[in-house]
Amino acid sequence: xxxxxxxxxxxxxxxxxxxxxxxxxxxxxxxxxxxxxxxxxxxxxxxxxxxxxxxxxxxxxxxxxxxxxxxxxxxxxxxxxxxxxxxxxxxxxxxxxxxxxxxxxxxxxxxxxxxxxxxxxxxxxxxxxxxxxxxxxxxxxxxxxxxxxxxxxxxxxxxxxxxxxxxxxxxxxxxxxxxxxxxxxxxxxxxxxxxxxxxxxxxxxxxxxxxxx
Amino acid sequence: xxxxxxxxxxxxxxxxxxxxxxxxxxxxxxxxxxxxxxxxxxxxxxxxxxxxxxxxxxxxxxxxxxxxxxxxxxxxxxxxxxxxxxxxxxxxxxxxxxxxxxxxxxxxxxxxxxxxxxxxxxxxxxxxxxxxxxxxxxxxxxxxxxxxxxxxxxxxxxxxxxxxxxxxxxxxxxxxxxxxxxxxxxxxxxxxxxxxxxxxxxxxxxxxxxxxxxxxxxxxxxxxxxxxxxxxxxxxxxxxxxxxxxxxxxxxxxxxxxxxxxxxxxxxxxxxxxxxxxxxxxxxxxxxxxxxxxxxxxxxxxxxxxxxxxxxxxxxxxxxxxxxxxxxxxxxxxxxxxxxxxxxxxxxxxxxxxxxxxxxxxxxxxxxxxxxxxxxxxxxxxxxxxxxxxxxxxxxxxxxxxxxxxxxxxxxxxxxxxxxxxxxxxxxxxxxxxxxxxxxxxxxxxxxxxxxxxxxxxxxxxxxxxxxxxxxxxxxxxxxxxxxxxxxxxxxxxxxxxxxxxxxxxxxxxxxxxxxxxxxxxxxxxxxxxxxxxxxxxxxxxxxxxxxxxxxxxxxxxxxxxxxxxxxxxxxxxxxx
Numbered sequence: 001x002x003x004x005x006x007x008x009x010x011x012x013x014x015x016x017x018x019x020x021x022x023x024x025x026x027x028x029x030x031x032x033x034x035x036x037x038x039x040x041x042x043x044x045x046x047x048x049x050x051x052x053x054x055x056x057x058x059x060x061x062x063x064x065x066x067x068x069x070x071x072x073x074x075x076x077x078x079x080x081x082x083x084x085x086x087x088x089x090x091x092x093x094x095x096x097x098x099x100x101x102x103x104x105x106x107x108x109x110x111x112x113x114x115x116x117x118x119x120x121x122x123x124x125x126x127x128x129x130x131x132x133x134x135x136x137x138x139x140x141x142x143x144x145x146x147x148x149x150x151x152x153x154x155x156x157x158x159x160x161x162x163x164x165x166x167x168x169x170x171x172x173x174x175x176x177x178x179x180x181x182x183x184x185x186x187x188x189x190x191x192x193x194x195x196x197x198x199x200x201x202x203x204x205x206x207x208x209x210x211x212x213x
Numbered sequence: 214x215x216x217x218x219x220x221x222x223x224x225x226x227x228x229x230x231x232x233x234x235x236x237x238x239x240x241x242x243x244x245x246x247x248x249x250x251x252x253x254x255x256x257x258x259x260x261x262x263x264x265x266x267x268x269x270x271x272x273x274x275x276x277x278x279x280x281x282x283x284x285x286x287x288x289x290x291x292x293x294x295x296x297x298x299x300x301x302x303x304x305x306x307x308x309x310x311x312x313x314x315x316x317x318x319x320x321x322x323x324x325x326x327x328x329x330x331x332x333x334x335x336x337x338x339x340x341x342x343x344x345x346x347x348x349x350x351x352x353x354x355x356x357x358x359x360x361x362x363x364x365x366x367x368x369x370x371x372x373x374x375x376x377x378x379x380x381x382x383x384x385x386x387x388x389x390x391x392x393x394x395x396x397x398x399x400x401x402x403x404x405x406x407x408x409x410x411x412x413x414x415x416x417x418x419x420x421x422x423x424x425x426x427x428x429x430x431x432x433x434x435x436x437x438x439x440x441x442x443x444x445x446x447x448x449x450x451x452x453x454x455x456x457x458x459x460x461x462x463x464x465x466x467x468x469x470x471x472x473x474x475x476x477x478x479x480x481x482x483x484x485x486x487x488x489x490x491x492x493x494x495x496x497x498x499x500x501x502x503x504x505x506x507x508x509x510x511x512x513x514x515x516x517x518x519x520x521x522x523x524x525x526x527x528x529x530x531x532x533x534x535x536x537x538x539x540x541x542x543x544x545x546x547x548x549x550x551x552x553x554x555x556x557x558x559x560x561x562x563x564x565x566x567x568x569x570x571x572x573x574x575x576x577x578x579x580x581x582x583x584x585x586x587x588x589x590x591x592x593x594x595x596x597x598x599x600x601x602x603x604x605x606x607x608x609x610x611x612x613x614x615x616x617x618x619x620x621x622x623x624x625x626x627x628x629x630x631x632x633x634x635x636x637x638x639x640x641x642x643x644x645x646x647x648x649x650x651x652x653x654x655x656x657x658x659x660x661x662x663x664x665x666x667x668x669x670x671x672x673x674x675x676x677x678x679x680x681x682x683x684x685x686x687x688x689x690x691x692x693x694x695x696x697x698x699x700x701x702x703x704x705x706x707x708x709x710x711x712x713x714x715x716x717x718x719x720x721x722x723x724x725x726x727x728x729x730x731x732x733x734x735x736x737x738x739x740x741x742x743x744x745x746x747x748x749x750x751x752x753x754x755x756x757x758x759x760x761x762x763x764x765x766x767x768x769x770x771x772x773x774x775x776x777x778x779x780x781x782x783x784x785x786x787x788x789x790x
Contacts, residue, residue, distance in 0.1 A: 041235065071572065073622060080629075081622050083573035086566050087240045099364075100293075101310075101350050108238055115251035118293070118310030118329035118350035125331060126348060130235045144625060146572075202720060202764060204695060206625045 023047055023054075025149045025203040027070075029210060030132065037136035037212045040070055040145040044203075047151075048124040054093075054151070055120070058102070062153040063094040069150075070133050075142045075209055084143075087133050092154070093123070137212050145207040152201070253328050253347040258363065261328045261351055264307040265290045265361045272359060281318050288323075292355050305342070309351045309361060315340070386412045396482035399491040399542040400468050402432025402532035404443075420451045428467065432532035443467050443497075458507035466499040468527060471548075471647050472680055475654030475663065480786050489534035489542060492654060492663065494679065496548045496647050498522045516559040524647060525550050546679035549602070549645035551589035557582045565620060570764070570788065572628060576618040583641075584648070585609045592646055597670045597738055598681050599643035611640040612648055618790055628693040632790045637684030638735065644683065651680030652732040652754075655783040657687045659728070660756025660771035662778065666732035686747060687730030689790055693722045698761070721763040726771075726789065729755045762788065 024045040029038040044066065048055055054064050068091070072084040092105040102123045106113045117123040137143050253261075264270060271287060275294040279285060283300030290307040298306075299316035306313065306321060310329035315321065320339040325332065328351040332344070354364045379388045388410040397403050408426040415421070428443035443466045451459035471494040476484065478493075485491040500522025508514050529545040558581045565574035587606040602608050618632045634657065638644045652658050653665030668682035669675070700718045731753045733742045742748045754776065760769030760783075767785040772778075 069567070071566065073625070081624065083566065083622065085240075087238060089238060099350075106236075111249075113249045113251060116350035116352075117348060119312050119331070121312050121331050121333075122329070122348040122350075132235050132237045134237065134239045134241065146622075146625065 023149075023151065023201060023203065025147060025205045027145060027147045027205045027207045029145075029207055032210070033136060035138075035213050036210060037138065037143075038210045039132055039134055039136050040147065040207055041130050041132045042068060042070060042147050042149075042205075043128065043130040044149055045128060047127045048120060057153050058093060058095040059097075061095070061097070063092055065150075065152055065154050066091040066093070066127075067150040067152075068131065069148045070135065071146045072135050072137055073144055073146055074137070075144060084137060085135060087135055089131070091127070093127070140212050142209055142211050144209045147205045147207075149203045150201070151203075252349045253351060257326075257328060257345065257347060258351055258353065261307055261309055261326060262353060262361045262363065264288065264305065264326060265292065265309060270307075274355070279319075281316075292353075292361065309353055384413060384415070386414075388412070396470075396478040397486045397532070398468070398470075398482065398493065398495060399485060399529040399532060400432070400495045400527050400545060401428075401430035402530070403486075404468075405429040405431060406445075418452060418454050420453075421449065423448050430468075432530040440466075456507060456509060458505070460503070460505050462501070462503045464501050465522075467497070468495050469498050470495050471546075472650060475656040477656075477787060480655075483786060485532075485534065487535045489537040489540050491529075491543060494546050494677070495527055496524055497527045498524045500552075512562055512564045514559070514561040514563075516557075516561075518555075518557040518559070520555045520557075521552070522555075523552050524548060544675075544677035546646060546675065546677035547592045548647040549589050549591045551586045551608075551645075553584050553586045553589075553645075555582055555584045571620040571630075572622055573620050576616075576620075578614070578616040580614040582612045582648075583609065584612070584645070586645075589645065594646075594681065595670050595673055597741075598668065598673075598734060599683075602642050602645070609641045610638065610644050610648070612637065612644060613639045623692075626694055630689075630691050630693070630790070632689040633687075634689075634730075635684070635686045637682065646679060646681075649680045650682045650685045650732060652682070652685050652687060652730045655781075655785065656789070657689065657728060658730050658754060658756055658773075659769060659781055659783045660758060660773035660778065661754060661776070661781070665778075666730070666754065668732055668734050681734075682732035683735040684742075685730060685732040686753075687728065689726065689728045691724050691726035691789065693724050693762070696721060696723045696761075698763075718761075718763040718766075721761040721767075723759070724762050724767070724769070724789070725759045726769075727755065727757045728771075729753045 026043050026045060028041045028043075030041060032038055047066075058064055067088065069086055069088045071086040074082040074084055076082060090105075090107040092103075092107070094103045094105075095101075096103060100118070102117045102120075104115045104117065104123065104126055106115075115126065117126060135145075265272060267288060269288055270290045271285075273289070273291045273294075273296070276297075277291060277294065278297040279300040279302065281299040284303070285300065286303045288304045288307075289296075289302060290309070291311050291313075292309045293311050295312045295314060296306070296308055297314040297316055298319045298321065300318075301320040303322045305323035305325070307326040308328070308330055311327075312330045313325065313327050313332045315332070315334045315338040317335045317337045319335075322341050324343045325340065325345070327346045329347070329349065331348060332346045334340075352364045353361045356362050378390075379386060381387075389408075390410065391405070391407045406426045406428055408424075410422060410424045412420070412422045424445070424447040426445045426447075428445065430441050430443065444464075445467055446464040447461065448463075449459060449461045451457070470478070470481075476492045481491065481493050500520060502518060502520035502522070504516055504518040506514055506516035526547045527545060529542045531542060560577070560579045562575060562577040565571035565576050586608045589602055589604060589608045591602045591604065613636070615633070615635045617634075619630065621629045621631075623629050636650050638648075649668075651664045651667040653661040653667070654663040658665070664678050664680065666682065666685075667678060667680050669678075698718050698721050700721075729750075731748045733748055734740070735742060735744045737743060742752075755774040756771050757774055758769055758771030760767055762785075765786065767788070769783045769785065769789075770780055771783065772780045
């Protein structure tokens with residue numbers, strides 16, 4: 001555990017296009033297994049930091065969704081890198097004004113965990129948890145991890161749809177056929193919300209290379 | 214410090230350094246469909262309530278500070294807020310849904326219990342006694358008598374009210390909805406869909422549903438060519454297991470678009486709503502269809518479908534648009550009316566890692582269709598476009614679509630994507646108007662005008678600009694890399710002491726692309742391509758361009774390389790492909 005938490009200090013992931021002082025996505029590596037394989041540790045920082053724009057969105061009644069994705073890539077020198085596998089998970093945060101509490105729902109596949117926090121301090125600490133993803137490659141080769149974090153606000157209907165999708169009730173194909181709510185496009189609606197100043201952010205980070213023997 | 218562990222597929226490793234924690238995600242673990250509600254243990258909440266409600270406890274609320282040098286004897290409890298202690302407390306402390314700060318010089322002799330907040334301890338703090346801290350909110354409320362009581366759990370995140378009303382009767386879940394559907398267009402305006410959806414899940418591996426929707430077309434019809442109302446009734450049965458398979462049936466009366474390009478449905482809707490530019494054409498179809506599908510391997514779907522419908526022309530109306538509302542809409546082309554019996558075979562292979570923003574994988578889609586009709590009423594087209602179809606019965610035509618997309622990461626920072634699209638007639642009688650194709654416009658060949666290649670012969674002037682080609686083929690290649698933009702401005706914060714909300718685009722993909730394509734009539738006439746071959750590359754039209762893709766919006770400049778057309782500027786609301 002000590003090694004895990006100190007990994008961020010010793011092996012900072014390379015951060016692409018991220019403003020200092022704003023939300024950051026960091027990726028680090030665990031210590032090497034005997035064969036050289038290392039697992040990624042992902043952490044978002046400063047979610048409720050200086051600008052507090054996510055906090056403003058939460059307090060405006062908009063749930064905030066954090067969508068994490070970690071991809072395992074095999075480096076092949078001058079030729080195309082090879083995609084090996086990926087893992088995704090979501091964290092949904094919502095403010096309940098009547099209780100002045102924050103609900104944090106973590107979704108990994110069909111498994112969900114709901115927690116509530118009464119103070120911003122506790123919520124910020126919970127959002128700063130690091131995720132160690134056990135996707136160490138087994139085959140010999142040179143690898144790296146690419147992580148992305150998509151942060152955005154959700155309308156209630158988006159949230160409902162997401163819940164239903166995760167429950168397996170909706171086919172993806174239906175959306176392409178023009179299902180309910182598509183008259184002017186969900187993505188375009190989100191874009192207008194963004195133009196209105198509502199926050200949306202996509203961050204990417206990549207780890208250093210490591211070699212599996 | 215004690216922190217409750219996550220339990221799903223997640224494992225929360227208990228922290229050793231301050232409040233730092235690591236959640237372990239194991240994607241190889243067996244999937245479990247579960248909902249775990251975290252929270253402090255019941256006995257801890259009981260202890261908290263008992264401590265707070267004890268008549269010997271001094272109760273406070275909000276932000277309270279015990280300054281250096283102060284001394285408090287007895288039990289101290291705080292509900293909501295922050296308790297800052299820099300003095301001496303001889304007794305226990307409980308904080309419910311608040312934060313406890315032990316500031317330099319603080320001394321506490323007694324148990325510390327914090328539920329629903331953190332304990333932030335400075336250096337030079339003295340504490341003798343037990344310490345229990347739970348970050349999860351305490352499910353308690355303060356009653357009118359000032360005492361804490363247990364609060365019943367409120368609705369979960371997934372139970373948030375939406376525009377839809379859902380209720381359960383036995384094992385059947387019913388959803389009543391009233392929402393917009395389809396896309397904004399010059400035929401229907403903004404179609405409103407309404408009706409119930411019944412869902413039945415007899416087991417974990419089977420799912421059935423019946424979706425009944427009425428369609429109200431808000432752009433009233435000025436003619437009797439179509440009704441202001443439509444409907445779609447759809448039944449689906451799905452079985453999941455080692456191999457997923459399913460069946461479906463539809464009964465419909467709906468407006469259908471002719472081509473799937475040059476823009477997606479939502480983008481086409483926005484162009485129509487904002488700019489009175491509808492990039493698609495439409496017809497009405499009324500009939501019944503059925504399908505069966507199975508998924509023999511991950512990402513692979515095989516589907517067989519049958520349909521029998523009446524297809525009729527529809528006329529453009531005059532729905533409202535935000536800009537250029539006084540302009541005239543482009544006419545909607547007439548189609549070859551008639552009853553059609555269509556059989557289709559669809560193959561899909563999708564290994565993309567993300568459907569909206571893929572970085573890797575294949576997306577291959579191929580559809581083979583055979584349509585027959587005994588009462589086709591063809592539109593008069595120039596003989597060079599097609600010979601007159603047989604109208605007394607026996608009309609049959611075959612059509613093929615192949616769409617292959619490959620997404621690659623070349624280096625950690627560079628992605629290269631490519632697409633090949635081929636579509637059109639492959640045999641028997643020539644295609645009806647509603648199945649013909651074209652190229653040019655913001656999607657596949659953005660360096661050229663809308664339908665620059667629609668195969669209309671010289672002298673054929675139809676203001677509807679119908680797609681008349683027998684076949685098209687196109688390739689698209691793009692290179693993407695992520696760049697920081699900070700394109701926008703930051704609003705001043707209301708309190709004026711820190712940066713405010715950023716309005717604009719902070720990061721985007723820089724996209725460099727090239728497209729090439731050709732639309733043609735198959736035959737041996739002048740300007741036509743023989744039926745049994747593809748056009749040589751020198752006959753293809755080529756464009757080059759670059760742009761910025763910020764996810765929800767992208768802006769591109771494209772210039773044709775094979776003709777003298779001006780540079781085209783395109784705004785997209787999704788990825789190019």
